[in-house]
Structure formats: C-alpha cells, structure tokens
Amino acid sequence: MTKLPEAEALCQQLVRELKPRVGPKTAMVGLYTGGAWLAERLHKELAIKAPLGLMDIAFYRDDYAARGLKHDPKRTTIPFDVNGAELLLVDDVLFSGRTIRAAMNELFDYGRPASISLVVLADRGGRQLPICAQHVGAKVEVPEGQRLRLKRETAGKLVLALEADRAA
Amino acid sequence: MQRNPQLNENGELQHLLSIEGLPREILTQILDTAESFAGVTEREVKKVPLLRGKSVFNLFFEASTRTRTTFEIAAKRLSADVINLNIAVSSATKGESLLDTVANLSAMQADIFVVRHASSGAPFLIARHVKPHEHVINAGDGRHAHPTQGLLDLFTIRHYKKDFSKLTVAIVGDVLHSRVARSLIHGLTTLGAPEVRVIGPQTLMPAGVEALGVRVFHDMKAGLKDADVVVMLRLQNERMRGALLPSAQEYFKHYGLTLDKLALARKDAIVMHPGPMNRGVEIDSNVADGPHSVILPQVTFGIAVRMAVMSIVAGN
Numbered sequence: 001m002t003k004l005p006e007a008e009a010l011c012q013q014l015v016r017e018l019k020p021r022v023g024p025k026t027a028m029v030g031l032y033t034g035g036a037w038l039a040e041r042l043h044k045e046l047a048i049k050a051p052l053g054l055m056d057i058a059f060y061r062d063d064y065a066a067r068g069l070k071h072d073p074k075r076t077t078i079p080f081d082v083n084g085a086e087l088l089l090v091d092d093v094l095f096s097g098r099t100i101r102a103a104m105n106e107l108f109d110y111g112r113p114a115s116i117s118l119v120v121l122a123d124r125g126g127r128q129l130p131i132c133a134q135h136v137g138a139k140v141e142v143p144e145g146q147r148l149r150l151k152r153e154t155a156g157k158l159v160l161a162l163e164a165d166r167a168a
Numbered sequence: 169m170q171r172n173p174q175l176n177e178n179g180e181l182q183h184l185l186s187i188e189g190l191p192r193e194i195l196t197q198i199l200d201t202a203e204s205f206a207g208v209t210e211r212e213v214k215k216v217p218l219l220r221g222k223s224v225f226n227l228f229f230e231a232s233t234r235t236r237t238t239f240e241i242a243a244k245r246l247s248a249d250v251i252n253l254n255i256a257v258s259s260a261t262k263g264e265s266l267l268d269t270v271a272n273l274s275a276m277q278a279d280i281f282v283v284r285h286a287s288s289g290a291p292f293l294i295a296r297h298v299k300p301h302e303h304v305i306n307a308g309d310g311r312h313a314h315p316t317q318g319l320l321d322l323f324t325i326r327h328y329k330k331d332f333s334k335l336t337v338a339i340v341g342d343v344l345h346s347r348v349a350r351s352l353i354h355g356l357t358t359l360g361a362p363e364v365r366v367i368g369p370q371t372l373m374p375a376g377v378e379a380l381g382v383r384v385f386h387d388m389k390a391g392l393k394d395a396d397v398v399v400m401l402r403l404q405n406e407r408m409r410g411a412l413l414p415s416a417q418e419y420f421k422h423y424g425l426t427l428d429k430l431a432l433a434r435k436d437a438i439v440m441h442p443g444p445m446n447r448g449v450e451i452d453s454n455v456a457d458g459p460h461s462v463i464l465p466q467v468t469f470g471i472a473v474r475m476a477v478m479s480i481v482a483g484n
Contacts, residue, residue: 056204058204059204059205059208059216059217059218059479060216060217060218064218064479064483065483067483068180068480068482068483068484069201069479069480069483070483072196072197072200072201072204073200073201073204074204075203075204075206075207076204076207076208077207105217106216109211109212109213109215109216110211110212110213111212
C-alpha cells in the first residue's frame with residue numbers, strides 16, 4: 001500500500017513557495033474539480049487581488065472524438081483580463097499533461113497572458129506531452145491501474161486518495 | 169421493447185428528434201452543457217474546437233431565418249463546417265425523394281443533419297436511414313415537434329426561475345398548430361413543473377390535450393392568474409383565412425397579451441415568445457418591449473442550447 005502525502009501539508013508548502021512570487025499582475029486559474037478546490041485555498045491564502053478563475057476544459061479535450069461529452073461540463077469563468085496577466089494555473093494531479101495542454105488552449109481564447117506557471121499538488125509522472133510543472137507539492141508513485149485523486153471532505157479538508165482507474 | 173429512435177444502445181442521445189420520450193437526465197444534461205456554452209458565447213473568442221473537421225448540413229425544406237441562423241452560428245462556434253441547403257428551391261422541386269437527397273449529402277461526408285420539414289415525422293424517417301456516425305437534429309417538423317426551441321424555452325425558464333418544481337407556466341394561443349407548444353409541454357412535465365396551462369380558443373386547442381398533463385383555459389384572465397411564466401405562441405396569419413378565427417382584432421381582444429392581462433400573473437413573471445411575433449395580434453408592443461419580456465435573451469440562449477445538442481449527439 002502506497003503511503004500518500006498529506007494534502008493539507010502540501011498545500012501549506014505551496015503557499016510558502018508561491019508567496020514571494022505573487023505580484024500586482026498575478027492571477028490564478030483552477031481546473032475543475034480538484035484543481036479548483038486547491039486554487040480556492042491558494043488564492044485565499046496568497047491574498048491574490050484578481051478574482052479567482054475556474055475552468056472546465058471539456059470543450060478542449062483531445063479525446064472528444066473517442067469519448068464524447070461524458071459529463072456535464074461546468075461553466076468556465078475567468079473574471080479578470082487574461083491579457084498581460086502572470087498566471088498561476090492550478091491542478092490537483094499532473095499525469096499525461098493532456099489536461100494542461102487543453103487548459104492552455106482555452107486560456108489563449110481569453111487573451112495573451114504574460115506568462116503561465118503550472119502549480120500542482122502531486123506529480124505522478126507518466127507524461128505524454130512536453131509539459132512540466134513549476135511548483136509541485138510532491139512526486140507520488142501511483143500503482144498501475146490506479147488513479148490519484150484529490151477529495152474534499154465535508155469540513156473542507158483536502159485529502160489525496162487512490163482509486164481504481166475506470167478507464168484502465 | 170422497441171428502442172427510442174433517438175438513443176443509442178447505451179441510452180445516450182444519438183439524434184434529437186423530439187423532447188417526448190427523453191428521460192429527465194438527458195434534458196438536464198443538455199441544459200447543463202448549454203449553461204457552459206453560454207459562457208463561451210460571452211467571451212471575446214466565441215469559438216471552441218470541439219467539432220473541428222465535422223460537417224453540419226442545414227437541410228431546410230421549409231423557410232426559417234432565426235432557427236437556421238442560430239444553428240449555423242452554433243455550428244460555427246463549435247468549429248464545424250456548415251453547409252446550408254435551401255431545399256425548398258432545389259432538388260425536391262426537381263422530384264428527388266427525401267431519402268435520395270440525404271443519401272447524396274451523406275456521400276459528401278456529412279456528420280450532422282439539421283432538418284426542418286413541413287411533414288411531421290420527416291426527421292424520424294431520415295434518422296432511420298443515416299449511417300451510424302451521422303446524427304439528425306429536428307429543427308421543426310410539421311405540427312409535431314421543435315425540440316431545440318422547447319429546450320431553449322426550458323433553458324430560459326431555468327435561467328430566470330432556477331427551479332421547475334414550483335412553477336406555473338401558461339402557454340397561450342394557437343396550441344393546435346404549434347410544434348413549439350408540444351415540445352415545451354413535454355419538457356416541462358418531464359422536468360417536474362407542477363402546473364402547465366394552455367390558454368386559447370376552442371378552435372385552436374387540440375382535442376384531448378389534457379392527456380399531456382396540462383390544464384385547459386379558454387378564458388385568458390383565469391389562465392394567467394398567478395402564472396410565473398407566460399409563453400405566447402405565434403398566431404399564424406394563414407389561420408385567419410379559415411373558419412378558425414373571426415379576425416385579428418377579435419383575437420387580440422380575447423387572447424392578445426396586454427399589460428392589463430399580464431398584471432394578473434405574478435409580479436416577477438417572465439414573458440416568452442418563440443418568434444417571429446405579430447405585434448398587436450398575440451402580443452402588445454408594451455409587453456413585448458417591457459421589463460417582463462425575455463424574448464431576445466431566448467434567441468441568445470438558443471445558440472448555446474444548439475451548441476450543447478450538437479456537441480452531445482456528435483460525441484455519442
């Protein structure tokens with residue numbers, strides 16, 4: 001049984017790491033669902049001025065032809081001007097990199113950011129695209145056929161969990 | 169048991185032919201997906217890459233401006249290629265059969281057929297004959313159904329009223345000839361609206377309409393009382409020529425929506441109309457342009473709803 005790191009501790013570690021980087025042009029976008037929970041936390045603790053953006057990349061996925069629209073996508077809301085913003089893009093788990101590719105394509109339909117840095121709670125390796133995260137809570141090894149997910153408990157506590165990968 | 173012709177073997181939406189017979193989950197899926205597309209239509213770049221490389225054929229055997237245009241905009245915002253065919257002045261007049269027309273377009277690599285036809289059931293006929301990767305969307309067939317209009321009406325109601333479970337909805341006018349009314353009634357009852365009323369003269373009310381789960385009113389004032397939503401139907405001018413109605417003036421007096429009559433509905437009632445409207449026949453300009461009217465937002469929502477329908481069927 002793999003021992004998973006404490007999501008709350010990783011979250012605090014990311015806050016400390018990101019704090020010196022926050023400037024007047026910093027803005028944050030979280031990816032539904034786990035990335036949005038993490039971003040809500042980071043955005044608050046880092047006291048970022050621009051309101052938090054939340055994104056569902058369903059309309060930019062590269063597996064639409066094979067899978068169709070399988071869940072009800074949430075509405076993307078980017079309540080700040082992306083043009084010239086120094087963006088922190090937040091997701092819970094980094095794996096193939098395909099979600100991040102889709103997210104970057106969607107972001108550029110809102111404008112031209114000055115920069116994008118990727119912030120993830122856990123990096124499980126297995127990249128299929130040339131994408132890497134600038135801020136990583138922890139590297140986590142995930143057994144084959146399993147999926148690493150962020151969960152939010154009723155009290156709002158964030159927890160990493162393994163579950164069987166339905167696609168496998 | 170025969171499968172619903174709109175659903176594939178996994179119970180997913182393959183074609184959109186009619187709201188009737190669609191489960192609540194699929195209606196909700198379409199409305200939720202449309203909510204996300206509404207966000208896309210508010211951005212600077214109003215386009216997503218979902219249907220890149222797909223071809224949407226707009227097959228309009230009957231005239232339409234609004235519906236055809238909003239389907240075209242929706243398809244373009246999904247990055248599909250759109251081909252508009254005005255069949256009324258094309259092959260059909262040269263004697264080609266409906267299925268031959270479709271077979272020829274299929275040979276041109278179609279992915280989605282958006283069909284409007286004066287004959288009830290024409291889109292069903294096409295759906296039975298297309299290839300597995302081709303999808304049919306009914307854009308209005310005869311008196312039968314206009315499901316995307318029904319869905320955009322449902323989307324509009326949900327947008328302003330949030331929840332169907334306490335709503336009183338009054339649908340007013342020529343229910344007999346209205347495919348819009350039929351689609352909306354099925355949608356409202358499936359989504360759990362407790363009180364759906366239809367209001368109109370006896371001559372414009374289909375026999376046995378109560379079986380759809382609606383209350384029938386011939387007195388508009390009684391029917392509008394405490395309504396949350398008032399949906400006005402277009403009175404088709406051609407109906408005046410028959411024996412169904414005495415005159416437009418007479419109709420307006422009894423069933424035209426005026427500020428006085430609207431005052432009987434709830435204070436926060438919304439007024440809808442599928443368009444094109446006849447001012448001074450079924451609706452007074454003061455109402456159509458007034459604060460309760462959501463007639464123009466309906467058109468905007470129609471684009472997001474059609475984007476949702478196309479992207480759901482094309483992915484299944």
